[in-house]
Amino acid sequence: MTGRIATPPADPVAALLRGYERYAGVADELVDAKGEMRPVWRPFVQHLGRLPRETVAARFARGDQYLHDAGVFYRLYAESGSDERSWPLSHVPVIVHETEWNEISAGLVQRAELLEKVAADLYGPNKLVAGGHLPAQLVAQNPEWLRPMVGVVPRGGHFLHFLAFEIGRSPDGSWFVLGDRTQAPSGAGFALENRVATSRVFTDFFAGANVHRLAAFFRGFRDAMNGLRQDEGTRVGILSPGPMNDTYFEHTYIARYLGFMLLEGEDLVVQDGAVMVRTVAGLKPVDVLWRRLDARFADPLELDPSSRIGTPGMVGALRAGQVAMVNALGSGLLETRAFLAFLPRICEVLMGERLKLPNIATWWCGQGAERAYVLANAERMLIGPALSNRLPFEADGATVQGKAFRPGAHAAVSDWIKAEGPALVGQEAVTLSTTPAYVEGACARCR
Structure with missing residues (x-):
């Protein structure tokens, strides 16, 4: 109709x-x-x-x-x-009207605070697992769980400094979260360039439309990064995987826009526990690193030995408090798809309140009742790997309308869920909003 x-x-x-x-x-x-x-x-x-x-x-x-x-x-x-x-x-x-955006913003601020508390617990006292609020296997078997970082309190006290969220409008008009981005979120630089381009298309309209500017956000973040330095003479750098990364343009753009050094792993060396950057004038100290590469590649000594883009000794420097990392190594754990099934309850446990902005309904198939529910409603769900950090409708083994797909094999949905239940989640198949095009x-x- x-x-x-x-x-x-x-x-x-x-x-x-x-x-x-x-x-x-x-x-x-x-x-x-x-x-x-x-x-x-x-x-x-x-x-x-x-x-x-x-x-x-x-x-x-x-x-x-x-x-x-x-x-x-x-x-x-x-x-x-x-x-x-x-x-x-x-x-x-x-x-989006300012009133509506303020409601979205309040929900995302709450969610950011929640994720910070979850990270602090999982790499600290681990009360969430001990209390049964988060299954141990979703942490222990997770490739983003970095054991060398357990007990390492980030300098400055925060695990998360820069986050992004995938959000959408549901058919009833409300907003919800599809996924959290805590590893090395991208998009801010593209958003800024989008805004500049759009303002040139509609110059006369933008001049009087009271559109919220983005510059204040970047100034605030730049000041926060500089505030993490222990000495004004030290440097702040953006740690990039290099030119072959899919968002390398953004790394170079933001480094230039904020006035930070653009660095790769081989530009750095850990000397006497401190992180130094190679320059024509010799080694100079780097005090803050905004990490844009996946955490496990950051240090081939203590994390992934196959890494060719990391810096040997980086974990040791973090452990000694010699450098601040944005975001903390291991924070990618929070992107895990199955975590969405537990965050509503965890919010009540850690913050004493309900989520202001709900996330997409998710059921982990490692629990009997939840697995039975997914089996009974599989035809209207997206089913995929529990430890994935991709969106539910992205092709990483998800099923759509009850037709299962996983790399290299096809199987009946019920057989798949029964055989690999703890490795899977079912998520509500949502229809996102449309927007006008000219x-x-x-x-x-x-x-």
Whole structure:
């Protein structure tokens, strides 16, 4: 069943919204459940509706040209190798009212505080496992669980400094969390370039739209990084895996934007327990590292011996408090998909309150009742590896509509769950909201 937005003939957006459909059971960012335009969108849609199609095309091209000239790219990996792709710009921005954003923000702040407490416990007293609030095997068997970091309290006291969250709007219009990004979150630099490009497309509109600026966020983070230094004469660096990383552009961009050194593992050496960077003037101390490589590659001595991008002795320097790491090594554990099944209860245990922003409903199949529920409802779930850190609908062994897939094998869903229950989770199959795109002079829905 579909519906269409009813727009008064005199309204300048009539032609723009002609044919814009509203699908039953799917939320949309432009319109609400009644098919009426959300008030926060009206000024922008009116502005866009007054522009001739040729002007819009020219402005979109201006935004694309900016990203091209700025050299914004990401690396796409496939079986045939890697390929650099230009960053795609969504010309029509997603607009969220400040009131709604404040509610989202409050939920994410609470979640960040919760994840910090979970990290401190799992690498400290481990009361969550001992109290039965988190299954021991989801930690002990987890590839992101770094035993050498147990008992190591980060300098400054915090495990997490920079987080990202995958969020979506559900069919009923509410927001929820799809996944947590605590390992080495990317996207901030791309978001900034997206904002710059969009502001060039809609320069006249942005000037008076009271759009929240991003610069304050980056200034605050830069100040926080500098605040982690023990000596003003020491350096802050961004530790990158190198040019072949899929988000290397962002590493270089943020390093330049914030005024930090861009470093790779071979640029560093641990001397007398301290981390030093090789320069033309000799070894110089590095006091803070913003890590953009996966934790297990950071130190081939105590973590992954096959690593060629780490720095021998890095764990020892962290253990001695000679360097601050953002985020702490081992924090990738918090991205584990199965953890989503336990975070609502853990929030009540650690913080004495319920999650303000719920995460996607998740059931770990290592428990009898939960496994039975997943078996009975598998046709409307996404089923995949419990220890995965990918989103539920990404192809890493997930099942869609009851058809199981895992690398190298196909099997009946029930047999799969019964045989490998503790290694699997079932997650609610959600339909995310759509947002408008500008196509040939009119708005069309885009997922």
